[in-house]
Amino acid sequence: MVQRYLDHVRYEKRLATRTLALYTEHLIRLQSLAGTAGLALPAVPPAQVRRWAAQLHGAGLGGRSIALVLSSWRGFYAWLGREGLITSNPVADVRAPKSPQPLPKALGVDAAVQLAEHDNPDDDPWLEARDAAMVELLYGCGLRVSELVGLDVQASAEAHQQGRGWVDLHEAEVHVMGKGSKRRSVPLGRAALQALQRWLTLRGGAGAGAASTQPALFMGRHGTRLTPQSVWQRLRRRSLQAGLPAAVHPHMLRHSFASHVLQSSGDLRAVQELLGHANISTTQVYTRLDFQHLAKAYDAAHPRARKGGPPKKGPQSKPDC
Known part of the structure; x- marks a missing residue:
């Protein structure tokens, strides 16, 4: 059974x-x-x-x-x-114990830009161009790592059949296959377009002889499609080289994308569409993250929020009873 x-x-x-x-x-x-x-x-x-x-x-x-x-x-x-094998579902009314929902970890805007713009002159230009393009798609488009490694260079019947995505530089869009086999399109920003164009220029260079037959957008030196584990390793390496205080993982960039778009626009529905969430409740966690950001800004800037803030000056008026 x-x-x-x-x-x-x-x-x-x-x-x-x-x-x-x-x-x-x-x-x-x-x-x-x-x-x-x-x-x-x-x-x-x-x-x-x-x-x-x-x-x-x-x-x-x-x-x-x-x-x-x-x-x-x-x-x-x-x-x-x-299938007619039971008359009632024994798990139907069983619920798991509630646990606190942790807030997603996101980078600040400055840290995200620092990671995206990091350029290591000692690194292999081929690897540097590929890694920079991956960061731009993870942070600039909010992709999941599985969606990133599933991208092809261009649309094809095979990509459609096997549930893979692709990039369209002419329309400045990336088409991905998300959870539940649901397709969505996300706009490519200027920085992501430039990074992809640079990567595609170098992608078929020396050391990547299989590039002409490999449909994958992101591949390794041996010409095979990158795995999520490889992306994790490269992103960790890049974040430490960029001088960030902690290693960054791919989903942290997706969280950063959602948080920063919501902070700038306040449009929760748009963020839901961009992330490919089936339910708005999944996206609402970023409103808590956004409020946390605002609360920190208030605590740091408002004189009435600081502990031991300046005392009141001038005569105190009596309450109007």
């Missing part, structure tokens, strides 16, 4: 590879728990699911992680119901 369900979500729902791996892991855990309890999967009662959730929490698993586990179980039992 588990394998049939995994085939269903793989081929019919077209879940991302990473999501499918998590579903597999969580359902194997469900099988193990049911086997230990001496229960067949269709016979698991809601009370038992609650006990398992409590056990996971007691073992140190956080609320968000438990919610992901329960979500995969809930989907599995919903499918069993559609």
Whole structure:
């Protein structure tokens, strides 16, 4: 039953590879728990699911992680119901314990610009041009790292079929395949266009002989498409070389993009569209980040916000009773 369900979500729902791996892991855990309890999967009662959730929490698993586990179980039992194998979903009313939602970590504007404009004269020009273009797309367009490495140089039937994105320099747009196999288009700013043009000029140079046949926009020296892990490593290296106080990861640049656009425009719906969020509630976390930024500015600048601020001067008027 588990394998049939995994085939269903793989081929019919077209879940991302990473999501499918998590579903597999969580359902194997469900099988193990049911086997230990001496229960067949269709016979698991809601009370038992609650006990398992409590056990996971007691073992140190956080609320968000438990919610992901329960979500995969809930989907599995919903499918069993559609197949006529159960009459009710034992996970339907089970909820994970609430956990505080941490604010996303974003760079300040100056730090983001410092990272984007960093140029190491001792680095290989080919690598420098590629890394600079990647930073401009991550920060300038708010792409996920999976969307970045999935970009092709140009649109093609193969890119459409395999769910990859591409860049359109003529229209100054980048077309990406986001979560849930949803396509979206994001405008390319002037800096991103210039960085991409420089990279494409050098991309087919010495040491990259496979560039003529490789559709990937970003590739390594051996002519293969870059992996997310490679982007993480290069970005970490670049951020430390640029003198930033902490290593930067790709999603931090996506958070920075969202935060800075929201601070400048105040248009939450536009940020939602640019990020490709299905629900506005996902984007609303950046309003908290934006308020935190404003609160810090207030604390630093307003005399009434400072501890031990200047005392009041002049006579004090009596309250009007």
